[in-house]
Amino acid sequence: MAYIEPALAIPLRKGHYTMERVENPELQRQVLKWLADKYKILELRAPNHLSTYIYCRTKAFFDHKQAIEPTESELMLFITGYGLQYTLTPPDIEDSPKELDGVVSSPDIVLPPIILEQLIEVKSTRRSAKNHSDDKAVSDFWLQYMLGNCKIRDTNKYDLVIIYLMGNYSPPFPQLYADTLTFDFEEIELNWAMILEHKAVLDKALETDIMPTPYEHCELWECKGCRYNMMCEVLTREGLTT
Numbered sequence: 001m002a003y004i005e006p007a008l009a010i011p012l013r014k015g016h017y018t019m020e021r022v023e024n025p026e027l028q029r030q031v032l033k034w035l036a037d038k039y040k041i042l043e044l045r046a047p048n049h050l051s052t053y054i055y056c057r058t059k060a061f062f063d064h065k066q067a068i069e070p071t072e073s074e075l076m077l078f079i080t081g082y083g084l085q086y087t088l089t090p091p092d093i094e095d096s097p098k099e100l101d102g103v104v105s106s107p108d109i110v111l112p113p114i115i116l117e118q119l120i121e122v123k124s125t126r127r128s129a130k131n132h133s134d135d136k137a138v139s140d141f142w143l144q145y146m147l148g149n150c151k152i153r154d155t156n157k158y159d160l161v162i163i164y165l166m167g168n169y170s171p172p173f174p175q176l177y178a179d180t181l182t183f184d185f186e187e188i189e190l191n192w193a194m195i196l197e198h199k200a201v202l203d204k205a206l207e208t209d210i211m212p213t214p215y216e217h218c219e220l221w222e223c224k225g226c227r228y229n230m231m232c233e234v235l236t237r238e239g240l241t242t
């Protein structure tokens with residue numbers, strides 16, 4: 001290699017480097033696996049976890065049968081969510097899951113009670129922070145989940161931390177917001193009735209080994225990027241769903 005006098009050295013700029021750069025899919029897979037193991041993403045959550053009765057019941061049925069492993073995009077979404085929650089949880093905070101009517105509750109963070117337990121949910125989103133004050137910034141699913149935890153944990157208060165990963169889409173980003181929500185006891189009860197209805201659908205499906213009809217037990221946006229999309233499409237097209 002030729003010696004270059006320091007005085008003659010010029011700073012390298014983009015396009016002048018001669019290094020070789022090749023994709024390393026093996027390392028990519030390895031890192032995804034480390035992260036999936038770290039956050040226990042491939043382990044089946046308690047089948048009767050509250051979240052099971054919020055999202056698609058057909059998917060929950062397939063998950064229970066462990067039909068297909070998560071896609072790479074699903075893994076990345078889980079990893080981002082769990083990673084942020086893990087980073088934000090204060091040290092030495094542990095919670096024991098609680099159960100009501102066969103539904104298990106484990107909020108993201110539960111601070112020990114002063115009078116009541118303090119429940120905290122940590123959510124991340126790619127939506128813009130500029131609409132944070134709009135009520136629609138809090139998704140229906142987040143609300144259903146928090147209302148369900150309120151019922152199980154006998155409270156009507158919930159803290160919600162939202163991390164806007166892209167801020168308001170102009171630097172600086174990301175941004176973090178925190179709100180305290182106080183629910184009406186009637187909405188807690190109405191939501192609970194809905195959760196028990198969803199539970200009955202899934203319980204029956206697991207008991208009879210007949211999946212809940214695709215697209216009837218979810219919001220259609222859930223199908224986008226769902227690992228069972230193809231399966232639901234084919235089974236529906238072939239009339240094999242009931």
Ligand code: SF4
Nearest residue numbers: 056215223226229232
């Ligand atoms: S594709 Fe849609 S209906 Fe089928 S499991 Fe996924 S979310 Fe549910």
